[in-house]
Amino acid sequence: xxxxxxxxxxxxxxxxxxxxxxxxxxxxxxxxxxxxxxxxxxxxxxxxxxxxxxxxxxxxxxxxxxxxxxxxxxxxxxxxxxxxxxxxxxxxxxxxxxxxxxxxxxxxxxxxxxxxxxxxxxxxxxxxxxxxxxxxxxxxxxxxxxxxxxxxxxxxxxxxxxxxxxxxxxxxxxxxxxxxxxxxxxxxxxxxxxxxxxxxxxxxxxxxxxxxxxxxxxxxxxxxxxxxxxxxxxxxxxxxxxxxxxxxxxxxxxxxxxxxxxxxxxxxxxxxxxxxxxxxxxxxxxxxxxxxxxxxxxxxxxxxxxxxxxxxxxxxxxxxxxxxxxxxxxxxxxxxxxxxxxxxxxxxxxxxxxxxxxxxxxxxxxxxxxxxxxxxxxxxxxxxxxxxxxxxxxxxxxxxxxxxxxxxxxxxxxxxxxxxxxxxxxxxxxxxxxxxxxxxxxxxxxxxxxxxxxxxxxxxxxxxxxxxxxxxxxxxxxxxxxxxxxxxxxxxxxxxxxxxxxxxxxxxxxxxxxxxxxxxxxxxxxxxxxxxxxxxxxxxxxxxxxxxxxxxxxxxxxxxxxxxxxxxxxxxxxxxxxxxxxxxxxxxxxxxxxxxxxxxxxxxxxxxxxxxxxxxxxxxxxxxxxxxxxxxxxxxxxxxxxxxxxxxxxxxxxxxxxxxxxxxxxxxxxxxxxxxxxxxxxxxxxxxxxxxxxxxxxxxxxxxxxxxxxxxxxxxxxxxxxxxxxxxxxxxxxxxxxxxxxxxxxxxxxxxxxxxxxxxxxxxxxxxxxxxxxxxxxxxxxxxxxxxxxxxxxxxxxxxxxxxxxxxxxxxxxxxxxxxxxxxxxxxxxxxxxxxxxxxxxxxxxxxxxxxxxxxxxxxx
Amino acid sequence: xxxxxxxxxxxxxxxxxxxxxxxxxxxxxxxxxxxxxxxxxxxxxxxxx
Numbered sequence: 001x002x003x004x005x006x007x008x009x010x011x012x013x014x015x016x017x018x019x020x021x022x023x024x025x026x027x028x029x030x031x032x033x034x035x036x037x038x039x040x041x042x043x044x045x046x047x048x049x050x051x052x053x054x055x056x057x058x059x060x061x062x063x064x065x066x067x068x069x070x071x072x073x074x075x076x077x078x079x080x081x082x083x084x085x086x087x088x089x090x091x092x093x094x095x096x097x098x099x100x101x102x103x104x105x106x107x108x109x110x111x112x113x114x115x116x117x118x119x120x121x122x123x124x125x126x127x128x129x130x131x132x133x134x135x136x137x138x139x140x141x142x143x144x145x146x147x148x149x150x151x152x153x154x155x156x157x158x159x160x161x162x163x164x165x166x167x168x169x170x171x172x173x174x175x176x177x178x179x180x181x182x183x184x185x186x187x188x189x190x191x192x193x194x195x196x197x198x199x200x201x202x203x204x205x206x207x208x209x210x211x212x213x214x215x216x217x218x219x220x221x222x223x224x225x226x227x228x229x230x231x232x233x234x235x236x237x238x239x240x241x242x243x244x245x246x247x248x249x250x251x252x253x254x255x256x257x258x259x260x261x262x263x264x265x266x267x268x269x270x271x272x273x274x275x276x277x278x279x280x281x282x283x284x285x286x287x288x289x290x291x292x293x294x295x296x297x298x299x300x301x302x303x304x305x306x307x308x309x310x311x312x313x314x315x316x317x318x319x320x321x322x323x324x325x326x327x328x329x330x331x332x333x334x335x336x337x338x339x340x341x342x343x344x345x346x347x348x349x350x351x352x353x354x355x356x357x358x359x360x361x362x363x364x365x366x367x368x369x370x371x372x373x374x375x376x377x378x379x380x381x382x383x384x385x386x387x388x389x390x391x392x393x394x395x396x397x398x399x400x401x402x403x404x405x406x407x408x409x410x411x412x413x414x415x416x417x418x419x420x421x422x423x424x425x426x427x428x429x430x431x432x433x434x435x436x437x438x439x440x441x442x443x444x445x446x447x448x449x450x451x452x453x454x455x456x457x458x459x460x461x462x463x464x465x466x467x468x469x470x471x472x473x474x475x476x477x478x479x480x481x482x483x484x485x486x487x488x489x490x491x492x493x494x495x496x497x498x499x500x501x502x503x504x505x506x507x508x509x510x511x512x513x514x515x516x517x518x519x520x521x522x523x524x525x526x527x528x529x530x531x532x533x534x535x536x537x538x539x540x541x542x543x544x545x546x547x548x549x550x551x552x553x554x555x556x557x558x559x560x561x562x563x564x565x566x567x568x569x570x571x572x573x574x575x576x577x578x579x580x581x582x583x584x585x586x587x588x589x590x591x592x593x594x595x596x597x598x599x600x601x602x603x604x605x606x607x608x609x610x611x612x613x614x615x616x617x618x619x620x621x622x623x624x625x626x627x628x629x630x631x632x633x634x635x636x637x638x639x640x641x642x643x644x645x646x647x648x649x650x651x652x653x654x655x656x657x658x659x660x661x662x663x664x665x666x667x668x669x670x671x672x673x674x675x676x677x678x679x680x681x682x683x684x685x686x687x688x689x690x691x692x693x694x695x696x697x698x699x700x701x702x703x704x705x706x707x708x709x710x711x712x713x714x715x716x717x718x719x720x721x722x723x724x725x726x727x728x729x730x731x732x733x734x735x736x737x738x739x740x741x742x743x744x745x746x747x748x749x750x751x752x753x754x755x756x757x758x759x760x761x762x763x764x765x766x767x768x769x770x771x772x773x774x775x776x777x778x779x780x781x782x783x784x785x786x787x788x789x790x791x792x793x794x795x796x797x798x799x800x801x802x803x804x805x806x807x808x809x810x811x812x813x814x815x816x817x818x819x820x821x822x823x824x825x826x827x828x829x830x831x832x833x834x835x836x837x838x839x840x841x842x843x844x845x846x847x848x849x850x851x852x853x854x855x856x857x858x859x860x861x
Numbered sequence: 862x863x864x865x866x867x868x869x870x871x872x873x874x875x876x877x878x879x880x881x882x883x884x885x886x887x888x889x890x891x892x893x894x895x896x897x898x899x900x901x902x903x904x905x906x907x908x909x910x
Binding site: 123126130143145146148189192193197200201204207208225228231235 | 862865866869870876879880883884887888890892893895896897900901903
């Protein structure tokens with residue numbers, strides 16, 4: 001069993017993870033193990049799959065991946081306990097009790113709940129997840145909806161705990177997240193079903209009337225027994241009435257609503273045509289005179305419903321993705337048990353100080369849903385977690401990223417007695433927080449109320465198609481009146497007949513299809529590019545240029561502290577990186593991150609092995625250490641001076657410049673001499689300048705609204721070439737809202753933001769765009785969500801909306817041309833059901849090909 | 862051709878039955894998820910253990 005060193009290194013390269021087939025890091029190779037794994041997650045997943053004899057998963061998965069041309073990904077196992085799932089509040093909120101014996105199990109409590117699963121992507125995932133009843137006795141059924149990543153689990157409550165199911169899913173590599181708003185989803189599901197049924201019925205009616213119509217048209221050309229003709233007409237009428245009264249009732253209801261609210265709507269001319277055609281058809285059938293148009297009418301109903309369904313489907317797809325993102329935000333908190341109110345001495349309203357100093361005591365923690373937290377509870381917030389409640393720090397000190405709530409780019413240090421707000425992120429170390437307000441009563445909750453109000457006060461826009469429909473109706477009615485009296489005065493007994501023909505032929509079928517088709521094509525293509533568009537009218541709102549307001553922190557900038565500048569010796573970067581890696585201080589972490597990935601990263605890291613020793617993090621704002629025997633001192637100007645070093649003039653100048661720009665300068669000294677000045681700050685997104693330039697060429701005015709310090713905002717504005725007057729800093733969320741609302745008087749306003757502090761402004765703006773990585777609140781307030789990093793997607797969006805509107809215009813022009821042609825024929829008395837039946841599908845096909853042939857989102861990347 | 866009077870209504874009754882079946886399917890939720898069943902059919906339905 002001897003192995004030469006060369007062969008072992010060759011073998012090392014070929015060791016692949018048994019689960020995800022990625023190379024296994026050298027340190028993790030276990031020489032005598034049967035299977036090798038790249039990480040703990042993969043190992044967990046593999047061992048469970050293997051132990052349960054579900055190895056065929058790999059065959060399924062590898063085939064699916066090969067089909068898709070993708071590579072497997074390492075499993076994501078969080079190892080959470082999911083104990084909050086067993087909380088009665090949670091169960092009542094998320095899991096419905098099944099009382100019927102649907103599964104043939106008597107005397108047992110069946111519950112059903114829905115989870116969003118992370119990491120589901122292919123058929124193999126479906127297979128594995130739906131094997132859950134095999135893995136866990138007590139689970140009756142597991143059904144995965146791959147499109148929505150939604151798993152529905154039915155389980156026997158006394159046989160298995162929900163947390164157990166959660167842990168199992170997690171250890172399979174699909175961390176579950178409770179799906180929210182059960183009722184909203186079931187309402188939508190029922191609505192979808194009703195729509196589906198209407199389309200089915202309309203389709204059946206359309207098909208059957210067309211079959212009958214073929215016989216009637218054939219009879220027009222040859223001779224047809226009048227008795228059969230009458231029979232066919234009666235059957236056609238019967239089916240036509242079904243089509244109009246059942247699926248077609250949608251249009252009558254829509255038209256009635258439009259009349260009641262006195263707003264033009266496309267349903268009006270459609271309902272007019274359907275109504276006139278239906279009544280005339282029934283009359284003609286009874287009297288056995290004239291033409292009937294039931295084939296055209298039922299096809300009309302069918303096509304319009306299909307068009308609307310397509311648009312609806314695309315929009316709900318976008319909603320689903322947003323819903324999925326929503327559910328990823330944590331809904332649990334760790335409540336500290338055993339600290340009672342009596343241990344807290346409340347000095348005054350602002351400060352709660354811990355009494356018995358429970359520092360060293362072992363605490364018992366329980367995971368509870370955030371909704372179950374009450375005032376005066378104590379929760380633990382770990383580093384990297386977001387604070388779940390408004391409260392006061394009881395114990396521990398850390399620094400807090402408040403950028404989502406206030407727009408402030410610099411982290412704030414917190415220690416016992418400081419007030420913290422929900423929605424901020426704890427950066428460095430765990431703290432205990434005494435709950436002061438939860439849910440609606442928090443600062444975030446109050447801001448969300450503002451969002452609701454802003455959204456409600458927003459003026460609805462009348463869509464182009466509906467505006468057009470108003471005019472259309474007037475024109476058609478006028479023409480119909482002229483034609484009626486014209487023929488009547490000319491003494492024709494067909495005056496009524498021709499008038500009805502006009503009303504039917506003028507039905508804006510293609511017009512009704514134009515918008516839904518163009519919009520659903522655009523939304524679908526946008527989603528594939530990581531742009532989620534929530535409403536159909538959003539694209540129409542964006543087409544006209546106006547004012548574009550951008551948030552700064554997290555929108556124009558990355559929202560993460562990183563290295564933004566480096567002046568001095570580049571060669572000492574590896575030493576800096578080596579030391580900063582040993583610290584958890586936010587600045588140190590930002591430096592480490594910036595030197596690894598950012599703009600100022602170390603270019604060639606060939607010899608990375610260095611000896612680091614004696615790293616000391618000093619409270620005065622600095623860090624010292626020894627790398628390969630060279631003493632390194634890093635920190636603020638004062639810190640470096642306090643270590644007995646001179647700050648040279650160039651460094652002093654640089655420090656001043658960086659401080660003015662709102663960045664934190666870090667002086668780096670090696671072996672007693674200052675060698676470089678690095679600056680840490682919230683850097684601009686790399687594509688910000690290009691994007692802004694493009695936005696201006698598209699005709700938009702660009703301004704900045706930020707909650708951050710005005711000096712920093714001005715600096716960023718300067719970098720981007722925005723005049724100082726157009727960059728406003730230090731704004732409260734309420735002030736942002738007021739600015740948006742007052743600007744709305746002058747034209748369309750697009751707000752782009754990421755934080756809770758932008759949410760109200762996003763909701764009030766003509767269109768709100770939430771950028772990647774933003775807060776949940778901005779996600780729900782905005783009508784567009786960018787699911788990929790960077791600002792370029794905004795430009796894509798604006799261009800696409802312009803193109804979409806152009807497509808809609810073309811389609812509308814085409815359909816109006818057909819209508820004009822048809823109305824002219826009808827006015828001259830030249831139309832009959834056959835001509836109408838040919839004209840209508842041709843016009844619809846034209847619109848269809850225009851919509852799908854358009855390059856709405858095509859020409860870029 | 863008198864048979865038309867019987868056959869045609871009969872055909873419509875069949876069509877009506879098909880529509881009724883469709884409505885039942887939709888109401889029982891069979892069209893709620895249009896993506897996953899296409900994947901699920903790829904799996905053999907044997908129980909190994």
